[in-house]
Amino acid sequence: MIRHMVFFTVKDPADLTAAESGLKRLEEVPETELLHVRRNLRRDQLGNEVDLVVYGEFTDEDKLAAFKAHPLYEEAIALVRPLRDLRIAADVEV
Template sequence: MTARPALRHVVFFSAKDKADTIRIVEGLEILADIPHARVFEVRQNRQQDALSSEVDVVVYAEFDSEEDLAAYKAHPLYEASIKAVRPLRELRMAADF
């Protein structure tokens, strides 16, 4: 059995214009080059839940510590991703657990 991560970071995004969903994914994928996450994924939501269609893109990451998450958010690529994605997104909801 693998050890559980100290911290999971999940962020949900919705696109202002659904045609920009792929551009949002691409803007978020640059975060994969930040070295502080143990696991990092960006996926387009498959929209298969009949009760919820607000979320277009999901980011999932695992960190070994709060310090690793802070270092991830302080990395210059994090700001570059924000600049690329913010104009295209409507909703952004994050959860850390």
């Protein structure tokens, strides 16, 4: 199983809802076992500036690749890239 995590900040706080809506399109891609797009609760006592988190689970690398090749993935990128400031991604095998 691969866990895919992506952390985003937006350039302008006024664009947070639009960025979240764009990323939520990813939840419609069928190649995921589980995929959530959520706002960061910012409850960590050390703080952080992350606005949005994408968390997904994929059975294997082929499913992750299929997810990234899906048209909705490209659509989400096109919507969110102009709004985002920072994007950090990590994939871990469990």
